[in-house]
Amino acid sequence: MNYPDDAPASQQIYARARHVLPGGNTRTTVYMKPFPLYAVRGEGCRVWDADGAERIDCINNFTAMIHGYCHPKVDEAVRKQLALGTCFGMPTESEIELAEILCERLAGVDQVRFTNSGTEAVMMALKAARAFTGREKIAKVEGAYHGSYDYAEVSLDSAPANWGDSAPTSTPYAKGTPTGVLDDVVVLPFNNTELTERLLREQAGQLAAVLVDPMPNRAGLVPATAEYMACLARVAKETGTLLIFDEVISLRLGYHGAQGIWGVKPDLTTLGKIIGGGYPIGAVGGREEVMAVFDPTSGKPALPHGGTFSANPISMRAGIASLRLLDKPAFERLEAIGNRVRQGIDAAFERLGIPGRTTGRGSLLKVHFTNNAVVDYRSAYQNADTAKLLATFNLGLLNRGVLAASYGLMALSTSMSDADIDQVIAAAEGALHDVVQSLETAQAV
Numbered sequence: 001m002n003y004p005d006d007a008p009a010s011q012q013i014y015a016r017a018r019h020v021l022p023g024g025n026t027r028t029t030v031y032m033k034p035f036p037l038y039a040v041r042g043e044g045c046r047v048w049d050a051d052g053a054e055r056i057d058c059i060n061n062f063t064a065m066i067h068g069y070c071h072p073k074v075d076e077a078v079r080k081q082l083a084l085g086t087c088f089g090m091p092t093e094s095e096i097e098l099a100e101i102l103c104e105r106l107a108g109v110d111q112v113r114f115t116n117s118g119t120e121a122v123m124m125a126l127k128a129a130r131a132f133t134g135r136e137k138i139a140k141v142e143g144a145y146h147g148s149y150d151y152a153e154v155s156l157d158s159a160p161a162n163w164g165d166s167a168p169t170s171t172p173y174a175k176g177t178p179t180g181v182l183d184d185v186v187v188l189p190f191n192n193t194e195l196t197e198r199l200l201r202e203q204a205g206q207l208a209a210v211l212v213d214p215m216p217n218r219a220g221l222v223p224a225t226a227e228y229m230a231c232l233a234r235v236a237k238e239t240g241t242l243l244i245f246d247e248v249i250s251l252r253l254g255y256h257g258a259q260g261i262w263g264v265k266p267d268l269t270t271l272g273k274i275i276g277g278g279y280p281i282g283a284v285g286g287r288e289e290v291m292a293v294f295d296p297t298s299g300k301p302a303l304p305h306g307g308t309f310s311a312n313p314i315s316m317r318a319g320i321a322s323l324r325l326l327d328k329p330a331f332e333r334l335e336a337i338g339n340r341v342r343q344g345i346d347a348a349f350e351r352l353g354i355p356g357r358t359t360g361r362g363s364l365l366k367v368h369f370t371n372n373a374v375v376d377y378r379s380a381y382q383n384a385d386t387a388k389l390l391a392t393f394n395l396g397l398l399n400r401g402v403l404a405a406s407y408g409l410m411a412l413s414t415s416m417s418d419a420d421i422d423q424v425i426a427a428a429e430g431a432l433h434d435v436v437q438s439l440e441t442a443q444a445v
């Protein structure tokens with residue numbers, strides 16, 4: 001199958017989409033030039049598109065589908081709830097059950113508040129931190145993605161032109177970001193302990209929270225060093241700033257989340273994706289004293305929060321089933337297949353003699369076309385040349401039956417067999433051959 005030539009059905013659907021969706025698109029992350037491939041069906045780790053092409057899915061809806069598609073246990077839980085009603089203007093017991101699982105697994109989570117997306121979870125966590133501390137500013141890592149809340153997306157695509165020699169600056173991601181938002185966000189250099197500590201201390205007394213993803217996907221998918229994380233926890237504690245772990249993706253890394261791996265107990269944790277078993281969800285959890293900002297029992301809470309579909313029992317039931325399947329052996333398996341794919345791709349890079357390697361841990365990995373140390377957003381930043389190589393690699397994967405996110409992220413699922421993993425590694429090696437060929441062609445010109 002050769003994209004785009006062999007995908008006339010998707011091309012036709014896209015032409016129709018252009019009439020009613022801006023640019024034919026309703027989700028920037030799934031846009032593809034000249035047109036996206038439209039999904040028709042998924043089962044296990046495979047997805048079929050509108051032209052009937054079958055692929056192994058390493059996007060897994062941007063890490064959400066940790067068991068792949070149509071897991072019988074998740075489907076059964078949803079079917080049972082469907083027969084009982086999909087959502088009510090009343091609470092259901094299902095929200096308690098999912099909250100109990102999260103509180104039991106995550107050291108920093110005594111109580112939980114459900115939302116409909118990770119974006120909303122991050123927004124509510126930042127608002128909760130402001131309500132609790134009475135402070136207005138927040139600190140976040142340069143280039144780290146936390147969804148679409150104005151404050152959370154500051155500096156997301158910070159570019160070399162505004163890097164300078166000193167601390168990162170607050171750059172807007174979207175047109176129309178209010179200046180007030182930029183003024184209230186302090187941007188931190190990931191894994192740079194000294195400068196981060198200085199910035200946090202300079203703002204002490206004004207910062208409500210420091211928001212961190214322990215392995216920020218868009219900032220290179222490199223784990224925070226133990227030293228960096230310890231610095232954030234220590235300085236946050238000493239300055240009365242709340243530490244927020246964004247575990248919307250990193251919960252995937254272990255049974256006790258990233259906070260279990262790093263041995264840090266954040267004040268607040270944001271969750272999403274896998275806790276909904278394939279249905280819309282988000283959650284903010286944290287220590288009881290902070291979560292009290294949501295408590296309505298003594299009148300209007302410090303932070304009122306509703307949401308028509310928050311804690312809807314379909315998402316709750318799917319999430320419960322999905323997390324029950326994610327027991328400790330499931331995490332061990334995810335770790336093992338992640339290691340195999342990383343090692344397989346790294347070995348192929350070495351054999352072919354082209355600069356590059358993987359980053360990531362557990363079931364997550366990313367390919368970088370550089371031999372330089374990748375430690376943060378700036379060292380992972382793609383220039384025009386490396387971006388071209390990644391595009392060639394991704395196209396090579398696609399045409400060999402493997403889906404990866406356009407920015408290089410691959411997320412594995414429990415539904416992948418050893419043979420599926422072999423297929424992913426073989427496709428990656430083939431795609432790297434395409435990269436070698438493109439480099440040779442460029443040299444010959």
Ligand code: PMP
Nearest residue numbers: 117118119145146147248249272
């Ligand atoms: N935080 C992180 C770390 C994420 O990766 C994402 C989404 N990819 C979000 C928050 C936002 O979640 P959602 O897409 O559910 O709004």
